[in-house]
Amino acid sequence: MVYLIKANRGAKTYYYLAENARVGRGRRKLLKKYLGSAKPGAKQLAALTDQFQAEIEVKKHALTGYHYLLPDEIKHIDKTNNGFLERYRQLNPTEREQFDQNFVNVFVYNSNSIAGSTLTAREVRLLLEENIAPNKDLEDVLEARNAQKTLALVKATKTPFDLGLLCQLHETYFKDTKPFIAGKLKTKDNFVRGARFQTTKPAYILTDLKLYFSDYARLAKELHPLELAAWAHWKFEKIHPFQDGNGRIGRLVMNYVLFRHGYQMIDIKTREKQRYFKALAACDRNNAGEPLARLLVKRFTAQYLHALKEGK
Structure with a gap:
């Protein structure tokens, strides 16, 4: 499931989308996408989430076949x-x-x-x-x-x-x-x-x-x-x-x-x-x-x- 991350670094705030994706047998990897310093609105967030999910599928496909070990x-x-x-x-x-x-x-x-x-x-x-x-x-x-x-x-x-x-x-x-x-x-x-x-x-x-x-x-x-x-x-x-x-x-x-x-x-x-x-x-x-x-x-x-x- 994709979720929104809010990260505070000093006086600045940054937003990311993230998912703990399965990339192999028993293997997971935290995938993240940087969104910027402004929190996106609901409509923009939905569009960004759809885009990120498509990117995740590409990334998972690229990695799943190479993780050979448990x-x-x-x-x-x-x-x-x-x-x-x-x-x-x-x-x-x-x-x-x-x-x-x-x-x-x-x-x-x-x-x-x-x-x-x-x-x-x-x-x-x-x-x-x-x-x-x-x-x-x-x-x-x-x-x-x-x-x-x-x-x-x-x-x-x-x-x-x-x-x-x-x-x-x-x-x-x-x-x-x-x-x-x-x-x-x-x-x-x-x-x-x-x-x-x-x-x-x-x-x-x-x-x-x-x-x-x-x-x-x-x-x-x-x-x-x-x-x-x-x-x-x-x-x-x-x-x-x-x-x-x-x-x-x-x-x-x-x-x-x-x-x-x-x-x-x-x-x-x-x-x-x-x-x-x-x-x-x-x-x-x-x-x-x-x-x-x-x-x-x-x-x-x-x-x-x-x-x-x-x-x-």
Whole structure:
């Protein structure tokens, strides 16, 4: 129900229309419309209310399909994240550095392994921590090293989420192994490894990316960071803007969103890749990021609920 709000700020009075609108399962959002400093008359108020109700329907339609998580799930995620951060801050600098490096090691191993790398977890750790290169395919070695550099860029960058950042991430990751396509948008059709859904045609890449970044800017103000990360990763894979390497960049996009909003990064395990691929395929079928969001909730909880607790 729409109602009138009178707000006093100092000596001035302002009037708003408001409604506590339902925007998802168990989710509500207070929507407001500023009317001015003069209280509208009954006839004007009725007309403004009708107009506001129409605007509310548009707003609700724009938001309802993106709120994937229930309030209790969000509360659990936030509690898990805050609890982990409290424990993390109690570590000394050396312990923090080692914890961070351990995440880099497993993330690089799993993300590249999902994409077909032959390096083992131990080989990745020795390469990244001690610069001991295994006697394996040179491309796998170079991409492991560059994956570490790209992840560091994700954490350090102050650049807003745009095409320039995407191309910079892709170029950093693949400049030594795929120099002819690194940082460049695709020119031929491609597909999502493991999910096999239709991706954007090369002729429409710029159009779809423009809409992608516009939607991201809008949704970043409305969604929980984990919902936003799931949406951003799924939509990126749907577009598949680069000729190769989209899965690895998409997983970095997911973590860019989480890190930028104060949440811990997620490592999707290579042993779970079939579940991960099925989640992406379900997102495509349903035209919604909820299946991936639910997978990320499980991964986030598994990684951080008990991390750094004594005896864990």
